[in-house]
Amino acid sequence: MCQECGCSKPGPYTIDGRPIESHPDYHTHADGKVHAHAHDHDHSHAHPHRVLQLNSAIMGGNDRVAEQNRGAFKALGLLALNVLSSPGSGKTTLLTKTLNELKGRLRTGVIVGDLATDNDAARLRTTGAPVLQIATGTLCHLEAGMVAEALKKLELRQLDLVIIENVGNLVCPASFDLGESLRVVLHSVTEGEDKPLKYPPMFHSADVVIVTKTDMAVAAGFDRELALTNIRKTAPHARILELSAKTGDGIKAWCDLLVSLQAGLAKT
C-alpha cells in the first residue's frame, strides 16, 4: 500500500449511491422478536430542475489577468514576448544570444518558467539582464497570474522588452494567454518537419515561428521546404524566421524585428 493516496485507510464507500452501513428497516429485540418499520416520510424529494444558459469563458479568470498584463505593457510602451517550444528546441540559447545582441538597443527583462531548477535563469543572467525564474512545481504551463506576480519584481519602467520563456511544452501553454504582444513559437530542425501538423493549436496561435538550429539542418536531414509548408498550413498568418543561435546566422534579422516592433509601440 502506498502512503500518498490514502488507499491504506479506505473510507466509507457506496454502491449505486447508497452507503453500505445503511440503517436496516427492521430491528431485533433481545427476546428474538423482529419488528419491521418503514422508512417513508411524507414529503417529496422531487425538486424542480432548472437550466442555466451561461456560455461563460472557462478561462475568464486567466484572461482577465492577461488583459491587465497587456494593459500594463501597453501603457509603458513595452514589447512582451511569450516564447514557446518543446523542451530542447533552443529557447534559452536563442534568448541568451538575443539578450547579448540587444545590448544598447533594447533594455530587456526576462521571466522564465520551468517545473524545477533555476538553471535557465542562471544561464540567462550571464548576459547581465534582470531574470526571474518561476518554478511551476508540477504545472505544465505558465498562467497569467504567475506572470503578473513576477512583473511586480521587475523594474518595468526601466525596460523596453519583456521576454517570457514558457515551460517547454507544445500542448498546454497554447491555451493560456499571458498578455503578451507577440507569441513566438520555436521549431528546431532536429525535431523533423511535422511538429506543426502534430501540434496545430500551438502553431496556429503563433505570431512568429522561428526555425532554430539551422546549422544542424544537413546533419539532421531536415527537409526545409516541407517544414515551411507545414508551418504555413497551420499558421498562414505567422511571420517565419530561420536562424542559428550557435553561428549567429539570422540573429540580426530577429533582433531588428524586435527593435522595430518596440519602436512602433506608442507610450500612452
Place this chain on the structure above:
Amino acid sequence: MHEFSIMQSTLDLAEHQTRMAGATQIHRLKVRIGSLSGVVPDALQFAFVALKEKTLAAGAAFEIESVPAAGWCEDCAADFPVEGLVYECPLCRQPSGQLRRGKEMELASLEIS
C-alpha cells in the same frame, strides 16, 4: 495535462453560478470545446471524474459539445471549414489564418436544483 486546471476553473465557475442562482446541486454540466482550443476531450472527461467529488457537481452528468474550427475569408466575406488543417478559402483558394470558430472553451449550461 492542463485539462486539470481547466476543469478546476470550470467547476469553480459552475459552483459559483449555481450558488448565485440559489441552487445546491448540479445535475448536468455542459461545456463547449473548440477543435483548436488545445483541450483534449478525453483528458477533460477524466479530469471531471477526478475533481467532481466534494463539489456541487459530484452527481452531475458531464457533456462536451465539440466545435469544429471555421476560418473567415475577408475577400469572399464567407466562413469556411478548416478541414485537415488547411486554412484555405475553398472559393478563392487564398490562405487565411483568421478564425471564426474553434478556440472555444466555454461553460455552456448547467442543469441545477
